[in-house]
Amino acid sequence: MKTFDPVQLAIPFFVLAVILEIVLARLGKANARYEAKDTAMSLTMGLGSSIAGAILGGAIFAATVWVWQHRIFTIPMTAVWAWVILFFAEDLTYYWFHRIAHERRFWWASHVNHHTSTHYNLSTALRQTWTGGVVGTWLLWLPLSFLGFPPAMVAIQKGISLIYQFWIHTEAIKKMPRWFEAVFNTPSHHRVHHARNARYLDANYAGILIIWDRMFGTFIPEVDEEPCRYGTVKNLASFNLLTNVFHEFIGIAKDVAAHPRHALGYVFGPPGWSHDGSRDTSHTLKAKWRARLERDGKATPETHAAE
Amino acid sequence: MDKALLIQLVGSAVAVSLLVAIAAWARIPRPTPPLDAEGARALLAVEFPDDRVDALWIAADGAGLVARSGERALVAWRKGDSYVARDLAWSAALAARPDKGFLRLKTADGAPRLALKDGAWPPREFA
Numbered sequence: 001m002k003t004f005d006p007v008q009l010a011i012p013f014f015v016l017a018v019i020l021e022i023v024l025a026r027l028g029k030a031n032a033r034y035e036a037k038d039t040a041m042s043l044t045m046g047l048g049s050s051i052a053g054a055i056l057g058g059a060i061f062a063a064t065v066w067v068w069q070h071r072i073f074t075i076p077m078t079a080v081w082a083w084v085i086l087f088f089a090e091d092l093t094y095y096w097f098h099r100i101a102h103e104r105r106f107w108w109a110s111h112v113n114h115h116t117s118t119h120y121n122l123s124t125a126l127r128q129t130w131t132g133g134v135v136g137t138w139l140l141w142l143p144l145s146f147l148g149f150p151p152a153m154v155a156i157q158k159g160i161s162l163i164y165q166f167w168i169h170t171e172a173i174k175k176m177p178r179w180f181e182a183v184f185n186t187p188s189h190h191r192v193h194h195a196r197n198a199r200y201l202d203a204n205y206a207g208i209l210i211i212w213d214r215m216f217g218t219f220i221p222e223v224d225e226e227p228c229r230y231g232t233v234k235n236l237a238s239f240n241l242l243t244n245v246f247h248e249f250i251g252i253a254k255d256v257a258a259h260p261r262h263a264l265g266y267v268f269g270p271p272g273w274s275h276d277g278s279r280d281t282s283h284t285l286k287a288k289w290r291a292r293l294e295r296d297g298k299a300t301p302e303t304h305a306a307e
Numbered sequence: 308m309d310k311a312l313l314i315q316l317v318g319s320a321v322a323v324s325l326l327v328a329i330a331a332w333a334r335i336p337r338p339t340p341p342l343d344a345e346g347a348r349a350l351l352a353v354e355f356p357d358d359r360v361d362a363l364w365i366a367a368d369g370a371g372l373v374a375r376s377g378e379r380a381l382v383a384w385r386k387g388d389s390y391v392a393r394d395l396a397w398s399a400a401l402a403a404r405p406d407k408g409f410l411r412l413k414t415a416d417g418a419p420r421l422a423l424k425d426g427a428w429p430p431r432e433f434a
Contacts, residue, residue, distance in 0.1 A: 022333045022335070044433055119337075237386065288357055292357070
């Protein structure tokens, strides 16, 4: 069956854009850093993600079609109003998917792959998970089909969101116009999302519209006095591809085996949670950061806002 | 396997190789000069902001460090053009045995190989 897949169509654009970013950086015309092994990891993750998607995609699409067959309404794919509503509904779904993927360890185990690069360039955008289908986050999109949006329509909108999110993975663009920064996810907002500085943790989950973060209190602006440092709180110790894919799942398994009575906390608690409080979560890291600022007399209303 | 899928896979693999080759050719990694005392302390301040540093040793090639913080050893080592930071028990760090001019420390999920200045461990900084 031939289906319209905007992501497949965008791949040549992705390749050309990465080449352009590298060449401009080489010529000193753009702010971008590339390290060959890091780039190889990002791109191989992207390729593997496509293969994993092809393996599980059929089953997921079939489940979506089944839900749509039991829909409440019938929404026409040709209506402009339907696309407008879907644009907002899909983006809101993405926001909550992304928030859960960061704030609960089981889903973080799948999503962390996207954050393990210590670089922030266009190749980082392609560092996609291999295990998204397995952890079931796609279930979050099923209500859209249950409402009556045709599965193909939802798939296209998801693709459009993914394509939008490609260009924001760059340091080459500092800020967009103020009105744009207010409404849309931008390179600046998403740099914050990829930063490992305590100040910036668990923020800016937006897909296309940053308004969701502003509404739900997870928006943190990028500030000049604290440049983003990229990666995870504990950067990976190797460039091993399989380590990158599975390390957090392995960590969960080890923790559950060692502390079976606390299995639920280790699986569904926030990343960094431990039964004895011996590890740091984003929450404790931020608390320590704020305590340091107050100790040093550097606390400001803005630092308190970065909750 | 479907022929179109195979072509797509091979094409993607070629594109990945090409992009990695271009990234390597461009030589635009983050500057990561060998660590000196100032750089090492700055790195520790970022990676272990709440830990005091009692003593500091920098690897012979400047690609890693070990710091004592009470009964913990703070370790950082270069990976690509960035650093990885971990900690371990101070006693475990001291007990590590050098091998052919290098020290292999075992952390929870990494084993940095740190170059020794004179092949001896522990160094005089930790005496």
